[in-house]
Amino acid sequence: MGVLQDVYEMLNTCNKCGGCHTACKTYKLTGAETMVARGRIQLIKAVADGKLEPNQEYEDAIMSCLLCGECAVTCPNGVHGNELVMAARRDLKLKKGIKPFVKSFALNTLASPKRLDMGFRLFKGMGKSFLNKIDGLDYFRGIDIRNFPTAKKPFLEQVPEKITVQHPKHKVGFYVGCFLNHALDQTAHSVVKVLTKNDCEVIIPKDQVCCGLPQYCYGDFETAKKNARKTIDTFLDKYSDAEVILSACGSCVAMLRHDYLKLFADEPSYLEKVKLFCEKVVEFSEYMEKIGVDQTKLHNSTPLTVTYHDPCHMVRGLKVTKQPRQLLQMVPRIEYKEMFEANRCCGAAGLIQAFYHEVSTDITDQKTQNIKDTNADLVATSCPACMLRLQGGINKVGQKQKVMHVADIMANAYED
Amino acid sequence: MLSQAVVKRLKEIVGEKNVVTDKVGLLTYGYDGTLLSGEALGVVSPTTTEQVVEIVKLMNEHDIKLVPRGAGTNESGGTIPSEKSVVISFTKMTKIHEIDTENFVAVVEPGVINFDLQVELAKKNFYFPPDPSSFKASTIGGNLGECSGGPKCFKYGVTRDYMLGLEVVLPNGKVIQTGGRNFQSEPGYDLTRIIVGSEGILGLVTKVFVRILPIPRAKKTMLALYDKVEDASQTVADIVAAGIIPTTLELMDNLLINTTEDFTHAGLPRDAGAVLIIEVDGYQEDMDEQVKTIGEIASKIAKEFKVAQSAAEVDQIWTSRRSAFGSVARVRPSYGVNDITVPRSNFPKAIGGVLKVAKDFGVTIGVVAHAGDGNLHPLILFDQRNKEETETVHAAEQALCMMALDLDGTISGEHGIGLVKKKYLDKEFTPAAMEAFRKIKRSFDPSNRFNPGKIIDL
Numbered sequence: 001m002g003v004l005q006d007v008y009e010m011l012n013t014c015n016k017c018g019g020c021h022t023a024c025k026t027y028k029l030t031g032a033e034t035m036v037a038r039g040r041i042q043l044i045k046a047v048a049d050g051k052l053e054p055n056q057e058y059e060d061a062i063m064s065c066l067l068c069g070e071c072a073v074t075c076p077n078g079v080h081g082n083e084l085v086m087a088a089r090r091d092l093k094l095k096k097g098i099k100p101f102v103k104s105f106a107l108n109t110l111a112s113p114k115r116l117d118m119g120f121r122l123f124k125g126m127g128k129s130f131l132n133k134i135d136g137l138d139y140f141r142g143i144d145i146r147n148f149p150t151a152k153k154p155f156l157e158q159v160p161e162k163i164t165v166q167h168p169k170h171k172v173g174f175y176v177g178c179f180l181n182h183a184l185d186q187t188a189h190s191v192v193k194v195l196t197k198n199d200c201e202v203i204i205p206k207d208q209v210c211c212g213l214p215q216y217c218y219g220d221f222e223t224a225k226k227n228a229r230k231t232i233d234t235f236l237d238k239y240s241d242a243e244v245i246l247s248a249c250g251s252c253v254a255m256l257r258h259d260y261l262k263l264f265a266d267e268p269s270y271l272e273k274v275k276l277f278c279e280k281v282v283e284f285s286e287y288m289e290k291i292g293v294d295q296t297k298l299h300n301s302t303p304l305t306v307t308y309h310d311p312c313h314m315v316r317g318l319k320v321t322k323q324p325r326q327l328l329q330m331v332p333r334i335e336y337k338e339m340f341e342a343n344r345c346c347g348a349a350g351l352i353q354a355f356y357h358e359v360s361t362d363i364t365d366q367k368t369q370n371i372k373d374t375n376a377d378l379v380a381t382s383c384p385a386c387m388l389r390l391q392g393g394i395n396k397v398g399q400k401q402k403v404m405h406v407a408d409i410m411a412n413a414y415e416d
Numbered sequence: 417m418l419s420q421a422v423v424k425r426l427k428e429i430v431g432e433k434n435v436v437t438d439k440v441g442l443l444t445y446g447y448d449g450t451l452l453s454g455e456a457l458g459v460v461s462p463t464t465t466e467q468v469v470e471i472v473k474l475m476n477e478h479d480i481k482l483v484p485r486g487a488g489t490n491e492s493g494g495t496i497p498s499e500k501s502v503v504i505s506f507t508k509m510t511k512i513h514e515i516d517t518e519n520f521v522a523v524v525e526p527g528v529i530n531f532d533l534q535v536e537l538a539k540k541n542f543y544f545p546p547d548p549s550s551f552k553a554s555t556i557g558g559n560l561g562e563c564s565g566g567p568k569c570f571k572y573g574v575t576r577d578y579m580l581g582l583e584v585v586l587p588n589g590k591v592i593q594t595g596g597r598n599f600q601s602e603p604g605y606d607l608t609r610i611i612v613g614s615e616g617i618l619g620l621v622t623k624v625f626v627r628i629l630p631i632p633r634a635k636k637t638m639l640a641l642y643d644k645v646e647d648a649s650q651t652v653a654d655i656v657a658a659g660i661i662p663t664t665l666e667l668m669d670n671l672l673i674n675t676t677e678d679f680t681h682a683g684l685p686r687d688a689g690a691v692l693i694i695e696v697d698g699y700q701e702d703m704d705e706q707v708k709t710i711g712e713i714a715s716k717i718a719k720e721f722k723v724a725q726s727a728a729e730v731d732q733i734w735t736s737r738r739s740a741f742g743s744v745a746r747v748r749p750s751y752g753v754n755d756i757t758v759p760r761s762n763f764p765k766a767i768g769g770v771l772k773v774a775k776d777f778g779v780t781i782g783v784v785a786h787a788g789d790g791n792l793h794p795l796i797l798f799d800q801r802n803k804e805e806t807e808t809v810h811a812a813e814q815a816l817c818m819m820a821l822d823l824d825g826t827i828s829g830e831h832g833i834g835l836v837k838k839k840y841l842d843k844e845f846t847p848a849a850m851e852a853f854r855k856i857k858r859s860f861d862p863s864n865r866f867n868p869g870k871i872i873d874l
Binding site for chain 2: 009012013014015016017018019021022031032033034039042043046052055057058061075076077078079
């Protein structure tokens with residue numbers, strides 16, 4: 001009862017005006033009141049009031065939320081639907097635990113570097129070739145698994161712990177994150193390239209772990225805290241000379257910068273250290289804009305039309321929207337075109353794409369249509385999860401656009 | 417509970433996914449924008465007129481009532497399920513059949529969201545004038561059921577004035593079409609205008625012929641700021657008396673300025689007693705003259721008068737105004753909203769009346785109003801969990817209704833009667849008029865199957 005009582009005043013502040021109907025993609029595409037902030041909030045309140053015993057339908061309502069945060073922006077009362085859903089997930093975890101499938105396959109694997117590494121090796125070795133043999137299994141629950149990229153070996157095994165430059169002006173700690181380490185290692189290299197081209201020495205601790213966001217989102221605060229503590233201690237104790245802790249994943253940055261503070265709110269003895277850590281965390285485009293990029297070093301001879309997709313954690317979590325667009329437009333011969341609803345969720349939403357694939361596939365289809373309407377050649381974004389989702393969605397409908405990280409597009413514009 | 421046979425049949429009609437009978441699903445269709453709630457036996461979401469007909473026939477066979485519902489954002493309890501009823505949700509009938517710019521007509525399904533229609537119309541440089549504050553969420557079906565108004569009503573009229581024809585499924589399962597795409601009224605009774613505003617108690621609308629207009633060439637948005645809400649109301653009366661008809665003439669008091677400002681940061685001055693949002697539209701050449709005249713009238717009393725300089729500024733102002741209801745839970749968690757309306761010339765007296773009620777009953781009232789229409793939305797703020805306070809609020813609401821009637825006004829300008837204002841209806845109408853209402857209801861729906869208990873008791 002405690003978790004929901006803590007947020008009860010906010011639950012009670014929803015006055016059911018329905019303003020969130022327009023904000024919520026899961027509602028727009030299903031027309032179901034259980035799939036919108038107002039409905040979810042009324043259900044959580046019913047549980048808090050003891051009028052409803054959590055059952056499967058309740059779990060579906062709570063677990064199908066994208067946590068995109070758009071409802072919080074739209075609510076005239078300032079009710080944060082996403083935070084209430086998080087509280088409900090925590091409450092469910094405490095009352096009923098996490099479903100074995102979610103826990104063992106997704107959360108525990110992500111949380112442990114060893115298991116994650118093994119998972120990717122297995123997927124590369126057996127899984128992928130096995131999947132390729134099955135006709136019609138190009139898409140598993142709307143996810144383009146046949147084209148799902150895997151790094152030859154994890155990025156962290158490919159690079160030294162310190163990458164120096166001739167005239168270092170800055171020292172940057174690079175928090176790589178699971179996706180860049182195991183799937184999109186090229187993007188991780190792009191980040192390093194752009195940093196070094198701008199006189200940054202890059203420190204890449206080998207023993208970094210998952211930021212804890214996936215576990216946190218499913219209410220498993222214990223595991224999330226374990227990983228958070230490891231991350232904080234690694235960067236602050238062993239690599240304290242790093243001026244900033246940079247990540248090219250908007251979701252990781254939001255977790256490292258904002259959610260760590262919430263996770264440790266009940267641990268005052270450690271909280272000061274957490275604050276110190278959070279203040280050092282920066283997102284890639286945010287940092288590049290801050291230190292200033294020398295535009296004269298950027299070269300590109302191919303005219304390209306580029307559009308940008310705002311990841312949820314970037315636009316609503318970090319409120320970073322201008323910097324990635326500015327960086328893109330610094331590259332010569334790039335024509336920038338804004339897409340319709342650039343700031344709306346791509347449908348990936350962590351594990352939602354696997355567990356509630358029908359609605360997330362519809363969301364992705366809308367996104368790919370909006371991309372198509374811009375006639376862009378490239379789609380840029382700032383989150384590896386969005387990159388994979390968008391590329392898969394684009395492939396599925398037979399469109400041609402290539403999805404790249406802002407760092408990739410910039411890196412291509414530097415001479416080697 | 418619905419019998420297995422009925423559920424099976426419903427699923428055959430609309431498909432498995434479009435029938436809800438589980439507790440969680442039913443809970444989310446038990447409320448609307450009011451503080452009331454109920455629980456239906458089931459929720460069914462048809463996608464075609466034929467399905468609606470089949471549902472009506474099935475419900476008749478089993479003597480189950482039907483409660484029609486759009487987005488469920490209404491402020492009168494009109495979609496609260498009563499006993500032994502199934503909610504028929506139109507949110508999946510969202511087709512825009514046709515936009516006919518030559519004849520100024522659009523043909524839409526009832527579940528189309530007002531805003532979504534506006535977006536499609538704007539692509540062709542047209543718009544649909546009725547724009548209730550809930551327009552981003554509320555449906556055309558819901559708008560016509562309640563006969564919604566909106567800021568533009570002052571110049572352009574309410575939903576009723578834009579309904580050219582309807583396809584309606586009657587309680588006996590038969591389908592009729594009223595009106596159509598012709599602008600002249602239909603021969604015989606004007607059934608369209610009986611159905612519009614009938615809150616779903618006479619028939620279920622499955623297709624709507626709406627009148628659309630070209631977007632005006634130019635518009636100007638002005639703000640007049642006042643020390644006191646009474647002062648603002650005097651400008652309203654002065655503008656009307658001068659024979660000027662702005663598109664909108666909206667009023668918000670200090671409380672609403674502050675709650676909306678917390679949300680939008682539009683830059684409305686938090687210390688102002690009231691603000692009037694005045695908009696004019698028409699041809700570019702007329703704008704300066706209209707702004708000048710309104711400025712002269714307003715400046716007699718207003719402490720400040722200004723014209724919005726950018727489209728972004730205008731957007732912010734309107735976001736503030738539209739979020740007024742939604743934003744008040746920042747002050748207290750519950751609110752009761754009225755939509756009492758008085759003849760325009762009585763508007764200052766009505767404002768005085770609202771202030772008196774607030775004082776007499778010791779309640780907090782925020783005032784937002786479509787001032788040009790004489791349509792007030794006093795929002796009484798409280799906490800529903802406090803029983804004593806809730807009682808006081810109900811008494812204050814009744815006093816507001818009586819005050820409006822004393823000023824030759826009405827208890828409801830645009831939100832409908834539903835359950836919330838049912839108890840005051842016979843204060844406004846004579847017993848003979850009430851009986852006429854009942855006779856009309858009985859002639860359409862002799863078995864009282866559609867949205868029973870709303871507006872009137874039989």
